[in-house]
Amino acid sequence: MNIKHYEIEIEPENPFANCKLDRQKYSGVLTNIINSYTYGFVLALNNKWGTGKTTFVKMWEQDLKNNGFQTLYFNAWENDFENNPLTALMGELKTLTTKETEPAFKKTLKKASTLTKHIAPIIAKAIADRYIDTEGVKEAIIGVTKGLSDVFENEVNEYQKKKKSISDFRQSLSEFIASTNEGKPLIFIVDELDRCRPNYAVSILEQIKHFFSIPNIVFILSIDKEQLGNAVKGVYGSDDIDADEYLRRFIDLEYSIPEPEVDxxxxxxxxxxxxxxxxxxxxxxxxxxxxxxxxxxxxxxxxxxxxxxxxxxxxxxxxxxxxxxxxxxxxxxxxxxxxxxxxxxxxxxxxxxxxxxxxxxxxxxxxxxxxxxxxxxxxxxxxxxxxxxxxxxxxxxxxxxxxxxxxxxxxxxxxxxxxxxxxxxxxxxxxxxxxxxxxxxxxxxxxxxxxxxxxxxxxxxxxxxxxxxx
Known part of the structure; x- marks a missing residue:
């Protein structure tokens, strides 16, 4: 006799064989959407906590693999120990490399490191502005020792470098994905996003939007939109923020798995x-x-x-x-x-x-x-x-x-x-x-x-x- 309910076994050849909720048909609907819009987009699977989203996306992921798609599954909650989501996301992409595509990935990784270097001072300054009131302490943290004119000139230069770094990274990433996907989009599943530390969850959304919005990547966000909205309000420190409108900036299509049949x-x-x-x-x-x-x-x-x-x-x-x-x-x-x-x-x-x-x-x-x-x-x-x-x-x-x-x-x-x-x-x-x-x-x-x-x-x-x- 079992004392707990263990994860349902997902059979590689027939991933929905053990699904007790008759959800295979929704997998077919979603796969057809991907086939219709292969250029790339962000899809949110929005259902409440405890409704079986994780089991469904794992079954669907295997079904996608069986249909020739390359997939990545990223449990954001298990990885929110990493302060920089870009590191974690790139770590997942590294698993796609082969001997032939490794040079392309290393090139992309180098662009990512350059990008990180350029955005780090801006992140540090933003944190300082938010949490530290003493101007002298701010300057000590962000290394501002020059005159105001020099600081402004430096910020303009950093802005240009940052903008170019983002463009270079996205171009390099796009080339890497094109070399690995054999004509089909990469399916990048991000699960448990609503259970992460609020700042980490929001940072992942921001980086998907700014750095990973390129052709041939379809992001699947498995979320409880209400809980994720609460995280957004927590990060920005206000209940007056329209979290639903904020999330629309990142989500192109929203889908809810229907409730299972009664009984x-x-x-x-x-x-x-x-x-x-x-x-x-x-x-x-x-x-x-x-x-x-x-x-x-x-x-x-x-x-x-x-x-x-x-x-x-x-x-x-x-x-x-x-x-x-x-x-x-x-x-x-x-x-x-x-x-x-x-x-x-x-x-x-x-x-x-x-x-x-x-x-x-x-x-x-x-x-x-x-x-x-x-x-x-x-x-x-x-x-x-x-x-x-x-x-x-x-x-x-x-x-x-x-x-x-x-x-x-x-x-x-x-x-x-x-x-x-x-x-x-x-x-x-x-x-x-x-x-x-x-x-x-x-x-x-x-x-x-x-x-x-x-x-x-x-x-x-x-x-x-x-x-x-x-």
Whole structure:
């Protein structure tokens, strides 16, 4: 049994063979775009964190290689220890060299070193201007010891040298790429840009624009545009900057990978983490009241994940933790999957609420209010009943937990006039829902002991405070 979800294996001959999200068709669309605009451009793959961008671009990269493209994959986050992105980008390009193209690359590298020499004093001065107020210290750092007229003349000369250095570098780089790509553009994939140090991320964008904007290079930026926009605002020290407009200067085309089909991913995770080994084991199958655990678990997955748009990576974490925690349940113990999964969802996604539940610091009304605030599921005819079950099951377990057993206030009472049970609470999901709530409470308490379970039954196992069974 796996305790974590490992990277999907990418088969060289069929890179999308293990893709569980049916994304190969988007690879074809993007490759056709490249074939239509081979001159060179910057494409942004814009999706939220945790939606599987990295897996997709690695599969697509292999598919591009299979179609005769030369590719480079650069994980910007893993390389932001390097202060100068130009060094890192040139280091990636070096991997393309062969015995025949090595002279062309060395020529390009020499141009890059000249370029770096000319832009370094300007970068140093910009840093000094931004962070240092004492003019004398500024001059000590940037070596300004001449008169003002000499400084101005020197800056004009440096401007000319810098401009020529950029032009020479781009020309040399263009010639090098032309000698390696056999008529097809080089595909340069930059991943995890939004996770870098903000100044490093912005510097990469600037250098791609100014130094690498040449024929026959297609840059693929795998990003969460909102997070990258926040990095831009951080670098420039203002929330008033239009980050979206800023990023348009660098991005020629933006593409978002569509969300996967409903039910696909969580069902894959259910199989991957081998939940049937527990829910459908021969021992548990002997108990009639436990036979619906699998269906209840999957229905709750659908409710929490697909309706609330939980990122794939967080779904993985929830499944991994759920499978581990299940090992602390005996074969004849109640799991109550909808309550169990809800609490793990809260622990990972809304830990503050989870800890408040454990501390017994909330009233029943506060539990209900917080429940609706974190369960961002659209209430409709399909979800209303399921949401009420989640809510009332949580409230029942919390009520049992927050009070002493023999002084516990019940959530319902018998009506003296009608002789029928009457709910003392209503659902926050639906107004005037006492009858529905009473039906749920009766169903919960109809089972053998489920209605008496308190929150500790779940959290002790979710927090891994009980021994794991082999």
């Amino acid at each position: 696909v991913f969580y069902k894959y995770l259910y199989d991957y983490f081998q939940f049937d080994q527990f829910f459908r084991s021969a021992e548990r199958s002997k108990y009639h009241e436990l036979k619906s655990d699998k269906s209840n678990f999957l229905e709750t997955c659908k409710l929490l994940f697909t309706n609330a748009n939980i990122p794939l990576r967080q779904q993985e974490k929830i499944f991994a933790h759920s499978r581990l925690a299940l090992r602390s349940f005996g074969v004849n113990m109640y799991v109550v999957p909808h309550t169990f999964l809800l609490l793990i969802f809260l622990k990972i996604k809304h830990n503050e609420f989870y800890e408040e539940l454990k501390s017994r610091s909330l009233s029943i009304k506060e539990v209900q209010d917080k429940f609706i605030s974190v369960i961002k599921v659209k209430v409709n005819e399909e979800t209303e009943r399921q949401l009420m079950w989640l809510e009332i099951s949580l409230v029942n377990a919390y009520n049992n937990y927050s009070q002493e057993r023999y002084h516990r206030k019940s959530l319902y009472e018998r009506d003296k006039e009608t002789g029928q049970n009457k709910a003392l609470i209503s659902s926050i999901i639906k107004e005037n829902s006492e009858n529905d709530v009473m039906h749920i409470l009766e169903s919960i308490n109809r089972g053998r002991g489920i209605g008496d379970l308190d929150l500790s039954h779940f959290v002790k196992r979710i927090d891994l405070l009980e021994d794991l069974k082999t």
